[in-house]
Amino acid sequence: MRIRFYHARILSMNGNMEPETGELWTDNEQITYLGPEVQEACPRFDREVDLRGNLLLPGFKNAHTHSAMTFLRSFADDLPLQEWLQKQVFPMEARLSGEDIYWFSRLAMMEYLTSGVTAAFDMYFHPEEMARASVDTGFRTVMVSGLNNFNSSLEELRENYLKFNAFHPLIRYQLGFHAEYTTSRELMEGIAALSRELQAPVFTHNSETKAEVEGCIARCGMTPTGLMEALGMLEYGGGGYHCVYMTDADLEVFRRHGMTVVSNPGSNTKLASGVPRTAEILRMGIPMAIGTDGPASNNCLDMFREMFLLTGLAKLRERDAAAVPAEEVLQMACVNGARCMGLPDCDCLAPGKLADLIVLDLQQPNMQPLNSIVKNIVYSGSKQNVMLTMIHGRILYENGRFDIGEEPERIYREANRRIARIKK
Amino acid sequence: MRIRFYHARILSMNGNMEPETGELWTDNEQITYLGPEVQEACPRFDREVDLRGNLLLPGFKNAHTHSAMTFLRSFADDLPLQEWLQKQVFPMEARLSGEDIYWFSRLAMMEYLTSGVTAAFDMYFHPEEMARASVDTGFRTVMVSGLNNFNSSLEELRENYLKFNAFHPLIRYQLGFHAEYTTSRELMEGIAALSRELQAPVFTHNSETKAEVEGCIARCGMTPTGLMEALGMLEYGGGGYHCVYMTDADLEVFRRHGMTVVSNPGSNTKLASGVPRTAEILRMGIPMAIGTDGPASNNCLDMFREMFLLTGLAKLRERDAAAVPAEEVLQMACVNGARCMGLPDCDCLAPGKLADLIVLDLQQPNMQPLNSIVKNIVYSGSKQNVMLTMIHGRILYENGRFDIGEEPERIYREANRRIARIKK
Numbered sequence: 001m002r003i004r005f006y007h008a009r010i011l012s013m014n015g016n017m018e019p020e021t022g023e024l025w026t027d028n029e030q031i032t033y034l035g036p037e038v039q040e041a042c043p044r045f046d047r048e049v050d051l052r053g054n055l056l057l058p059g060f061k062n063a064h065t066h067s068a069m070t071f072l073r074s075f076a077d078d079l080p081l082q083e084w085l086q087k088q089v090f091p092m093e094a095r096l097s098g099e100d101i102y103w104f105s106r107l108a109m110m111e112y113l114t115s116g117v118t119a120a121f122d123m124y125f126h127p128e129e130m131a132r133a134s135v136d137t138g139f140r141t142v143m144v145s146g147l148n149n150f151n152s153s154l155e156e157l158r159e160n161y162l163k164f165n166a167f168h169p170l171i172r173y174q175l176g177f178h179a180e181y182t183t184s185r186e187l188m189e190g191i192a193a194l195s196r197e198l199q200a201p202v203f204t205h206n207s208e209t210k211a212e213v214e215g216c217i218a219r220c221g222m223t224p225t226g227l228m229e230a231l232g233m234l235e236y237g238g239g240g241y242h243c244v245y246m247t248d249a250d251l252e253v254f255r256r257h258g259m260t261v262v263s264n265p266g267s268n269t270k271l272a273s274g275v276p277r278t279a280e281i282l283r284m285g286i287p288m289a290i291g292t293d294g295p296a297s298n299n300c301l302d303m304f305r306e307m308f309l310l311t312g313l314a315k316l317r318e319r320d321a322a323a324v325p326a327e328e329v330l331q332m333a334c335v336n337g338a339r340c341m342g343l344p345d346c347d348c349l350a351p352g353k354l355a356d357l358i359v360l361d362l363q364q365p366n367m368q369p370l371n372s373i374v375k376n377i378v379y380s381g382s383k384q385n386v387m388l389t390m391i392h393g394r395i396l397y398e399n400g401r402f403d404i405g406e407e408p409e410r411i412y413r414e415a416n417r418r419i420a421r422i423k424k
Numbered sequence: 425m426r427i428r429f430y431h432a433r434i435l436s437m438n439g440n441m442e443p444e445t446g447e448l449w450t451d452n453e454q455i456t457y458l459g460p461e462v463q464e465a466c467p468r469f470d471r472e473v474d475l476r477g478n479l480l481l482p483g484f485k486n487a488h489t490h491s492a493m494t495f496l497r498s499f500a501d502d503l504p505l506q507e508w509l510q511k512q513v514f515p516m517e518a519r520l521s522g523e524d525i526y527w528f529s530r531l532a533m534m535e536y537l538t539s540g541v542t543a544a545f546d547m548y549f550h551p552e553e554m555a556r557a558s559v560d561t562g563f564r565t566v567m568v569s570g571l572n573n574f575n576s577s578l579e580e581l582r583e584n585y586l587k588f589n590a591f592h593p594l595i596r597y598q599l600g601f602h603a604e605y606t607t608s609r610e611l612m613e614g615i616a617a618l619s620r621e622l623q624a625p626v627f628t629h630n631s632e633t634k635a636e637v638e639g640c641i642a643r644c645g646m647t648p649t650g651l652m653e654a655l656g657m658l659e660y661g662g663g664g665y666h667c668v669y670m671t672d673a674d675l676e677v678f679r680r681h682g683m684t685v686v687s688n689p690g691s692n693t694k695l696a697s698g699v700p701r702t703a704e705i706l707r708m709g710i711p712m713a714i715g716t717d718g719p720a721s722n723n724c725l726d727m728f729r730e731m732f733l734l735t736g737l738a739k740l741r742e743r744d745a746a747a748v749p750a751e752e753v754l755q756m757a758c759v760n761g762a763r764c765m766g767l768p769d770c771d772c773l774a775p776g777k778l779a780d781l782i783v784l785d786l787q788q789p790n791m792q793p794l795n796s797i798v799k800n801i802v803y804s805g806s807k808q809n810v811m812l813t814m815i816h817g818r819i820l821y822e823n824g825r826f827d828i829g830e831e832p833e834r835i836y837r838e839a840n841r842r843i844a845r846i847k848k
Contacts (some may be wrong), residue, residue: 006490021501070789070792071793072795073793074795074800074803074804075795075796077750077799078750078799079745081745107792110789111790112789114789114790133564200571204459266736269736269739270736270745272734272739272745272747274740295804298803299799299803302790302792305732309736312694312733313693315695315700318697320507321503321505322504323696325502326502355781361468365532365534365728366535367495368531368840369495369843375498375723376723377720379497379501379694380497380498383807383808384723384807415793416792419795
């Protein structure tokens with residue numbers, strides 16, 4: 001399938017934050033041309049889309065989520081964190097089947113498409129079902145193992161790593177464990193060995209709450225980050241989800257090992273976890289990416305909300321309206337996310353890169369006037385502006401309609417039917 | 425015009441936070457029926473709308489804004505507050521004509537409609553042009569005078585009050601001054617006298633920043649709220665915009681005089697002003713309403729963002745994920761806003777009330793599953809869910825299309841043309 005987008009503004013994010021007028025071509029999963037309007041004879045296209053001045057840019061990468069947790073959306077809110085986890089989340093999760101996870105993941109992927117998200121870094125159970133949901137939808141998923149004391153094993157993790165990295169072009173698999181507080185030293189040492197064997201980075205929930213860090217120090221005399229380094233787990237880099245309570249030494253470890261901080265401002269806000277040291281992290285040159293976290297704790301999967309919160313909370317923390325400018329935020333959402341997830345071909349728009357892209361409607365009141373398109377996206381952008389979402393060269397969402405191999409109504413019906421059963 | 429909405433879920437907010445199945449009728453500007461599906465012969469309608477299970481609720485009230493500041497959106501961001509005001513906002517505002525304000529206000533009103541906002545409490549210059557923009561659009565505006573040392577006069581304010589409260593059913597006018605730090609004691613005394621003469625409440629920017637409160641104490645030995653009470657300005661109540669830095673005594677004054685705190689969490693975040701004492705304010709029984717503030721400081725006019733931020737920032741401040749539950753927030757956005765603005769007939773859905781209402785699309789992934797519709801609205805709702813916005817019995821926005829007596833393209837063109845001139 002060859003597609004031509006013309007009369008476009010294009011924000012390639014290929015080292016340039018100024019939109020340019022021109023066109024972009026795709027041939028199956030690849031971008032084949034990006035540049036000025038072509039006057040002479042073009043190749044034959046299967047479809048030509050007149051963007052009428054609207055904006056093409058790389059899709060957003062949701063760099064930390066638990067997609068299937070859509071089933072808990074608005075079920076257990078306005079509760080203290082521990083009560084939420086112990087009384088609501090864990091007992092309900094115990095009742096989930098693989099088939100449940102398939103349908104709840106599909107629901108999340110629909111929402112990603114409406115928010116311009118073209119890839120998600122997804123930690124949950126039943127990788128087989130997650131991968132099937134992703135491939136059936138046409139969505140790109142990087143799964144990350146959530147190994148802990150209660151599920152899975154190092155052998156299974158190793159098998160999954162090899163299997164899912166050769167499974168389908170839309171699927172990748174990264175090494176990870178749930179968190180220091182749910183994972184034994186022995187398992188963590190196993191992860192470290194696996195990381196060295198597979199030459200693979202390691203990802204985990206890291207320093208999300210103050211209690212987590214204090215607990216870790218009480219258990220082993222080190223912060224979670226310090227412990228990971230001490231266990232030899234960071235030789236191939238990786239990243240931390242949340243990273244709200246990081247010491248200077250922790251950040252130094254991240255810098256030294258080229259690791260990424262994946263910030264989850266919506267979740268950290270709604271669960272009252274805290275506000276990370278974003279401005280300092282950027283000053284140290286540590287890359288940051290952005291995730292929504294799961295829909296049980298956020299509750300929505302909206303990268304526009306996350307972008308505004310990421311910079312807004314940093315401004316509040318620094319008491320400085322100039323902290324963390326919009327350009328940095330958009331870079332995190334589009335480019336850094338891809339790199340941290342192991343998707344270097346999805347980071348920006350350029351010939352040879354994968355065609356994971358979105359179109360934003362600038363002909364909406366929240367995008368006018370056009371004083372600065374980048375600042376409009378970060379400070380006033382909304383899901384409502386997402387006209388089109390393309391992944392791997394396929395248009396999956398356009399003008400409010402889904403082309404995902406299943407009727408939306410079926411997915412909603414399955415989600416509601418299954419949550420009714422689980423609630424009983 | 426008689427309209428029937430049927431097959432609806434209806435959240436009347438008339439003392440009840442559970443949506444009910446049924447239908448709602450309007451006759452010109454009034455709601456005439458709300459209740460179960462009617463089986464017997466109905467009156468004749470000009471239009472019957474099958475809502476297919478989607479949600480009818482009262483429109484959101486934007487209880488503090490400066491609509492015409494759309495012209496500064498994304499023009500002066502990521503700057504420290506004082507630099508922003510002195511170098512960007514004030515010099516640009518000096519170049520605004522009444523006609524500019526008309527077009528920039530129309531742009532903001534379009535955005536309100538996309539966000540389900542059915543009325544705005546608007547402080548800006550050129551009330552004549554603001555009122556004309558509102559009436560031409562079909563939008564409901566409560567103007568509030570922004571009297572200060574540099575513009576207008578008490579005489580003009582009094583004239584405007586009488587004139588605009590008898591101008592058009594869509595327009596109201598309330599007494600206000602810009603802020604203590606821009607208004608002389610003499611003028612404030614004049615406002616107090618006017619308030620008593622007209623038996624009218626008084627509104628102002630109050631305790632938005634720490635520096636503002638400290639400055640006021642240095643000038644007169646009282647907080648802004650204390651000063652207002654001392655000047656006899658609060659006999660008929662009123663409200664404060666922002667109220668980020670309120671003392672216990674200030675809040676006691678608000679409680680005693682039945683005043684409303686109008687919170688502006690998006691603006692307070694983006695300008696790094698701070699986080700108000702929301703949970704304590706609610707515990708004291710002081711009503712809160714929500715505003716976007718102007719689009720130069722927010723930058724968008726999106727009540728979904730404001731609702732999430734209002735509770736999210738309170739949760740962070742209290743370190744309690746249970747602080748300020750969703751039901752309270754929706755009450756602020758729909759009901760309290762109307763009451764504080766002097767629109768008691770727009771607060772909820774009931775026969776005899778004005779037909780200011782919206783329809784939210786529940787058949788969207790961010791609204792599924794339907795564990796709790798109210799929590800879905802506050803925690804995962806988005807502009808994208810707004811299917812229809814009706815004001816004073818007229819449908820102004822439906823399925824992405826505007827019926828506002830002007831082409832959107834014309835409004836965008838005027839906005840861009842005018843900002844280009846002002847920037848020069």
